[in-house]
Amino acid sequence: MNIALIAHDHKKDDLVAFAVAYKSIFEEHNLFATGTTGLRIMEATGLSIERFKSGPLGGDQEIGSLIAKNQMDIIFFFRDPLTAQPHEPDVTALVRLCDVYSIPLATNMGTAEMLIRGLKEGLLEWRELRKSKNGENNG
Numbered sequence: 001m002n003i004a005l006i007a008h009d010h011k012k013d014d015l016v017a018f019a020v021a022y023k024s025i026f027e028e029h030n031l032f033a034t035g036t037t038g039l040r041i042m043e044a045t046g047l048s049i050e051r052f053k054s055g056p057l058g059g060d061q062e063i064g065s066l067i068a069k070n071q072m073d074i075i076f077f078f079r080d081p082l083t084a085q086p087h088e089p090d091v092t093a094l095v096r097l098c099d100v101y102s103i104p105l106a107t108n109m110g111t112a113e114m115l116i117r118g119l120k121e122g123l124l125e126w127r128e129l130r131k132s133k134n135g136e137n138n139g
């Protein structure tokens with residue numbers, strides 16, 4: 001599975017704690033992250049993560065492009081609902097692409113907990129279905 005980890009500044013501590021708690025699951029997958037989030041998680045967990053640019057500098061869009069290319073399976077994106085983001089259009093675009101391509105997206109710890117349990121238990125039947133469906137929509 002290709003998994004993206006992203007958090008706004010006030011939510012980074014939550015996502016780091018989540019990654020520490022579920023390190024044994026995350027280390028079985030290919031991890032991607034926006035710049036600062038990825039650095040924080042790597043420092044805290046030692047997990048290997050491919051880092052993109054920081055969100056405000058295009059990192060959200062880089063991850064969005066992987067979604068559009070059917071190369072992303074799950075997104076953990078802990079958004080800060082109480083702080084205006086300079087790159088709000090990029091945030092909205094990323095969330096929109098998750099819905100366009102039926103990509104599981106956790107925007108808070110509660111949903112993240114449910115998603116990670118599904119991942120652990122192998123509740124992944126949607127993946128092949130989604131890929132064939134998205135393949136049909138290409139072009």
Ligand SMILES: O=C(CO)COP(=O)(O)O
Nearest residue numbers: 034035036037054055056
């Ligand atoms: O801004 C972000 C997501 O919109 C996250 O970017 P950073 O991980 O670089 O802070």
